[in-house]
Amino acid sequence: xxxxxxxxxxxxxxxxxxxxFDISQKNNPASLFEKSIFLPQVSLKNLLTQVKIKYQEHxxxxxxxHVFVVTKYFDRLKQFRLGGSISQVILKGFENSxxxxxxxxLSLAASQLIISLDKNxxxxxHLASELERIKKINPDLNKVVxxxxxxxITSAQMTVLxxxxxxxxxxxFTCISANNQSELRKTLLNAGSExxxxxxxxxxxxxxxxxxxxxxxxPKGFKTQFENCELFNSTNNFLAKFIKTNKYEQGAYFDIxxxxxxxxxKGNNWQSPWGSIxxxxxxxxxxxxxxxxxxxxNHLSILQVESGSLQLEPGPVxxxxxxxxxxxxxxxxxxxxxxxxxxxxxxLSQDNLRQKISNMFSVLEKGQKNPAxxxxxxxxxxxxxxxxxxxxxxxxxxxxPVVFGPMADVFVPKAGLQRLxxxxxxxxxxxxASEGAL
Amino acid sequence: xxFLNYQSHLKILLKNFKSCSLVNxxxxxxxxxxxxxxLLTTTRLVAFQIVKKYLxxxxxxxxxxxxPENGGYQYSKIVFITCLNPNLFLIxxxxxxxxxxxxxxxxxxxxxRKNEFVWQAMISANKNADELEAFFEYQKYxxxxxxxxxxxxxxxxxxxSQQIWLKASNEVFNTQFNNKAHGTAEAYFKLNSTQTxxxxxxxxxxxxxxxxxxxxxxxxxxxxxxxxxxxxxxALIKKISEFFQIGDYLTQAVLDKIKVILPxxxxxxxxHPAGLYNYELQTICSQVCEHNMTQLNAHNRKGxxxxxxxxxxxxxxxxxxxxxxxxxxxxxxxxxxFEQLICKNLIKMTAMKKxxxxxxxxxxxxxxxxxxxxxKNNYYSDxxxxxxxxxxxxxxxxxxxxxxxxxxxxIWG
Numbered sequence: 104x105x106x107x108x109x110x111x112x113x114x115x116x117x118x119x120x121x122x123x124f125d126i127s128q129k130n131n132p133a134s135l136f137e138k139s140i141f142l143p144q145v146s147l148k149n150l151l152t153q154v155k156i157k158y159q160e161h162x163x164x165x166x167x168x169h170v171f172v173v174t175k176y177f178d179r180l181k182q183f184r185l186g187g188s189i190s191q192v193i194l195k196g197f198e199n200s201x202x203x204x205x206x207x208x209l210s211l212a213a214s215q216l217i218i219s220l221d222k223n224x225x226x227x228x229h230l231a232s233e234l235e236r237i238k239k240i241n242p243d244l245n246k247v248v249x250x251x252x253x254x255x256i257t258s259a260q261m262t263v264l265x266x267x268x269x270x271x272x273x274x275x276f277t278c279i280s281a282n283n284q285s286e287l288r289k290t291l292l293n294a295g296s297e298x299x300x301x302x303x304x305x306x307x308x309x310x311x312x313x314x315x316x317x318x319x320x321x322p323k324g325f326k327t328q329f330e331n332c333e334l335f336n337s338t339n340n341f342l343a344k345f346i347k348t349n350k351y352e353q354g355a356y357f358d359i360x361x362x363x364x365x366x367x368x369k370g371n372n373w374q375s376p377w378g379s380i381x382x383x384x385x386x387x388x389x390x391x392x393x394x395x396x397x398x399x400x401n402h403l404s405i406l407q408v409e410s411g412s413l414q415l416e417p418g419p420v421x422x423x424x425x426x427x428x429x430x431x432x433x434x435x436x437x438x439x440x441x442x443x444x445x446x447x448x449x450x451l452s453q454d455n456l457r458q459k460i461s462n463m464f465s466v467l468e469k470g471q472k473n474p475a476x477x478x479x480x481x482x483x484x485x486x487x488x489x490x491x492x493x494x495x496x497x498x499x500x501x502x503x504p505v506v507f508g509p510m511a512d513v514f515v516p517k518a519g520l521q522r523l524x525x526x527x528x529x530x531x532x533x534x535x536a537s538e539g540a541l
Numbered sequence: 542x543x544f545l546n547y548q549s550h551l552k553i554l555l556k557n558f559k560s561c562s563l564v565n566x567x568x569x570x571x572x573x574x575x576x577x578x579x580l581l582t583t584t585r586l587v588a589f590q591i592v593k594k595y596l597x598x599x600x601x602x603x604x605x606x607x608x609p610e611n612g613g614y615q616y617s618k619i620v621f622i623t624c625l626n627p628n629l630f631l632i633x634x635x636x637x638x639x640x641x642x643x644x645x646x647x648x649x650x651x652x653x654r655k656n657e658f659v660w661q662a663m664i665s666a667n668k669n670a671d672e673l674e675a676f677f678e679y680q681k682y683x684x685x686x687x688x689x690x691x692x693x694x695x696x697x698x699x700x701x702s703q704q705i706w707l708k709a710s711n712e713v714f715n716t717q718f719n720n721k722a723h724g725t726a727e728a729y730f731k732l733n734s735t736q737t738x739x740x741x742x743x744x745x746x747x748x749x750x751x752x753x754x755x756x757x758x759x760x761x762x763x764x765x766x767x768x769x770x771x772x773x774x775x776a777l778i779k780k781i782s783e784f785f786q787i788g789d790y791l792t793q794a795v796l797d798k799i800k801v802i803l804p805x806x807x808x809x810x811x812x813h814p815a816g817l818y819n820y821e822l823q824t825i826c827s828q829v830c831e832h833n834m835t836q837l838n839a840h841n842r843k844g845x846x847x848x849x850x851x852x853x854x855x856x857x858x859x860x861x862x863x864x865x866x867x868x869x870x871x872x873x874x875x876x877x878x879f880e881q882l883i884c885k886n887l888i889k890m891t892a893m894k895k896x897x898x899x900x901x902x903x904x905x906x907x908x909x910x911x912x913x914x915x916x917k918n919n920y921y922s923d924x925x926x927x928x929x930x931x932x933x934x935x936x937x938x939x940x941x942x943x944x945x946x947x948x949x950x951x952i953w954g
Binding site for chain 1: 543544545546549550552553554556686689690693708709712713716717786790873874875876877879880883884890891892893894895896897900901902903
């Protein structure tokens with residue numbers, strides 16, 4: 104039987120895991136290669152180059168790979184205002200209307216790049232002068248969101264707009280329901296995350312060839328066509344599917360960049376950092392403690408894991424470069440036995456790194472000024488594990504909680520919780536197979 | 542159990558509540574959070590004391606109240622009180638805008654069982670019975686969810702653990718108190734031509750006793766605009782907690798260090814029957830308090846020392862099934878549920894513009910069913926260009942009924 108390739112990629116915020124498979128026997132795909140990298144240290148391009156060598160070795164006759172992607176990479180955007188290279192074409196009087204619902208949300212578009220039009224301003228000459236104006240503000244502007252309510256524009260005027268911006272080389276995103284501010288936010292988010300998606304697709308096509316078919320996991324399964332905003336919950340939707348396949352209602356997932364609790368039931372409005380976005384997604388809760396949160400003395404000189412700010416770059420001290428210890432670093436001993444950690448952090452077993460981490464925590468312990476508010480590192484670790492366990496119980500209510508994920512052995516604190524085996528490439532391929540996508 | 546463990550237990554237990562307090566059997570505050578516009582820490586403590594005194598709560602009882610003259614805040618703000626453990630009580634509040642009647646302290650569930658008499662009289666007879674029932678059932682469900690965390694609740698109810706936590710919060714307060722300037726500062730706000738709110742803030746340490754005093758002496762007696770003392774105290778406590786960066790450690794140990802002097806029957810100590818001015822007076826007192834603390838801690842105390850009020854606009858638009866509470870201020874615009882009013886074709890926007898310094902909103906009513914508009918505070922100021930117009934007529938505080946094709950225009954900033 105002829106060999107047939109498939110690539111399964113989990114692209115997280117901070118790490119990626121890839122698997123190359125021979126799927127000539129659909130019921131029994133053969134794993135040919137698997138590797139994980141820590142993205143602040145090794146680029147995705149570098150990882151893909153390694154897979155490409157294996158790919159060419161095993162499949163010399165193929166140049167149209169099928170790549171299945173589950174991603175959390177878009178979470179990187181969640182800390183930022185978007186829309187720096189997007190123009191908004193809207194009706195005069197509706198400038199920045201998309202964030203009046205809650206102005207404290209992150210912005211999705213730059214005010215200076217708005218083209219606001221009156222009914223009599225849809226001619227090309229006016230559009231040209233407006234485009235010239237905003238191109239002076241941002242010469243790299245390459246996308247435009249058109250959001251004019253149907254009752255204010257004729258189809259001929261809409262055609263003028265489309266033709267004008269297409270000929271100007273701008274990618275057009277049209278809001279289908281311009282009177283609905285949440286639909287406008289959704290369109291702006293689609294435009295704002297287009298660059299990130301294109302970056303991923305381009306790298307995959309560079310590695311496996313132009314004909315490569317890239318399917319991302321969306322609420323409807325692995326798809327090549329989707330709205331970009333659906334990719335923000337790609338991982339959560341996939342993990343919910345995994346839980347369902349294993350006949351559970353809910354479960355806790357642990358890896359190096361997230362500790363979360365996922366439920367089966369779905370919502371239609373995602374409360375994003377940019378406001379409410381109408382997109383189907385599985386319900387999930389991030390646990391209080393994040394593996395990339397800094398362990399520090401706070402303003403009260405209390406030793407604790409800081410909530411909120413995540414130190415994705417340069418990452419934990421166990422990765423070798425960082426100078427701020429993170430929550431992950433507290434578990435460097437346990438991580439030495441964990442296969443994902445061994446894969447990602449090659450220096451983990453080095454005595455000098457382990458000594459460095461111990462010294463850092465020792466300095467923090469001794470830096471506590473008030474004996475009445477002092478904590479020892481071992482107690483902090485116990486608190487973290489207790490907190491994780493209690494939070495799992497909190498979300499799982501009366502039902503039996505299940506835990507899984509590449510770091511489940513490090514963070515699952517107590518016996519009595521059911522654990523499921525989980526490997527990203529294997530599970531991605533299983534789901535692709537179950538959807539008939541192989 | 543150490544204090545950090547106790548803190549993470551508290552946060553997990555109360556994760557799903559936006560606005561709540563936890564107290565022990567003595568009524569000592571263990572934790573409080575206020576993430577809504579309105580602030581209710583002291584209101585919840587008063588509600589607990591009333592229920593404890595007259596109704597003796599047992600595990601799985603659930604009581605409600607909303608009477609602004611009897612421990613409540615306003616009709617639409619329902620305060621819930623439940624006993625999680627004989628030494629642990631949870632008090633929280635939720636908005637339900639279709640309750641427009643007074644509820645005295647009332648047992649909704651009696652040791653886990655529905656109080657049929659109350660249910661029949663208050664809920665089944667209501668015109669929004671289904672929604673009201675779902676609302677109360679959901680509140681009960683949120684408590685039931687907590688009750689399966691047996692070990693966590695026992696840990697939090699443990700007297701020894703509570704002492705460790707209160708001791709830690711006392712240490713935190715002492716540290717933060719010492720980090721700020723000691724002394725006094727005072728400021729006033731003219732509510733109108735005849736009425737003034739005066740507040741003197743002092744932070745002093747005498748014979749090792751650290752004390753923050755908030756003194757409203759010389760504030761005028763109440764006439765038409767006034768509120769309960771617990772409403773004012775809640776706002777001041779929150780402001781002090783933020784200024785001193787006390788965070789999660791706002792407990793009884795901190796409350797014991799704050800003394801509030803409120804002249805009887807004054808603007809800040811006379812309950813209003815419907816609590817109409819609560820949020821506005823909370824905002825004013827909170828800003829005066831912050832001004833005083835900032836002045837006291839300023840490096841250059843000769844700088845700006847007159848109090849400038851940062852005004853805001855709080856208005857609600859509602860129909861039979863939808864309620865939108867809206868806030869526009871210098872720092873925030875929050876038009877909650879406004880998008881639903883648009884999507885359900887109750888209103889139609891003709892302008893909705895935000896620039897760096899101003900907001901311009903125009904909408905017209907497009908439903909035959911009446912909508913109500915209620916401007917909840919005195920937003921108008923001669924100094925600024927803020928306007929709220931109905932069919933080109935300037936509106937002031939108060940409620941009006943909106944008809945089809947009525948046009949509302951809001952200019953802010």
